[in-house]
Amino acid sequence: MALVDQIMAPRFRLRYAQPTPGTEAFDHIRRRPQLADLISRFRQDRSGLRFAPDGEAVTDLDLSDGLATGKVVRPYLARFSDEAGRRLRISGIDMLRLEDGLITEVWSVSGGRDGRAFYPDDQD
Numbered sequence: 001m002a003l004v005d006q007i008m009a010p011r012f013r014l015r016y017a018q019p020t021p022g023t024e025a026f027d028h029i030r031r032r033p034q035l036a037d038l039i040s041r042f043r044q045d046r047s048g049l050r051f052a053p054d055g056e057a058v059t060d061l062d063l064s065d066g067l068a069t070g071k072v073v074r075p076y077l078a079r080f081s082d083e084a085g086r087r088l089r090i091s092g093i094d095m096l097r098l099e100d101g102l103i104t105e106v107w108s109v110s111g112g113r114d115g116r117a118f119y120p121d122d123q124d
Contacts, residue, residue, distance in 0.1 A: 067101035091118040
């Protein structure tokens with residue numbers, strides 16, 4: 001089973017408030033195969049892109065039969081090289097809504113290509 005099938009609900013909503021070109025395509029995705037395909041293409045264009053946690057997660061979850069329902073908010077750090085070869089560090093925040101252990105909604109906000117990191121480089 002693909003990761004997208006394990007973590008995403010059969011139908012979901014993505015809301016990407018990011019100025020980075022190409023991310024607006026995520027706003028129109030509603031089904032798992034569409035998301036898997038778009039992520040694959042997105043990663044091919046950004047082969048050096050790496051994400052890591054960038055601060056503490058905030059959760060508001062209830063467990064029922066071992067499945068989580070509620071929200072998780074997590075700051076992240078994206079690292080990548082731009083077209084000129086400069087290494088960039090951009091912070092963002094993802095908010096996930098879960099129902100019965102699957103993600104039903106994602107809000108993702110970052111500063112985009114010209115953004116900045118939440119913390120100085122020496123705190124990574």
